[in-house]
Amino acid sequence: MTVTKADIVREIYMRYDGMTKTQSVEAVEAILRLAKETLISGEDLLLSGFGKFNVRDKRERKGRNPQTGSELMLAPRRVVTFSPSGILRDKVNGE
Structure with a gap:
């Protein structure tokens, strides 16, 4: 089974009570954006x-x-x- 970005967002949302689904999406997107920018540079x-x-x-x-x-x-x-x-x-x- 392949783990998708949506699966990661769902796991973060479920594990951390204080985070909304939107915040979970933003956190994952921010990490991936930083990783991409680092590698592109x-x-x-x-x-x-x-x-x-x-x-x-x-x-x-x-x-x-x-x-x-x-x-x-x-x-x-x-x-x-x-x-x-x-x-x-x-x-x-x-x-």
């Missing part, structure tokens, strides 16, 4: 106990069209990678 995002999102630059490289088999050059681009924290990794592995 090229900075890494570290969430202690969860993991680190890194922005990496990929060079231009040779690629291949899988349908036709013809070679082509893939443009340089930036990608976001994620490395889980040791705490998260251990919990996912049941340790």
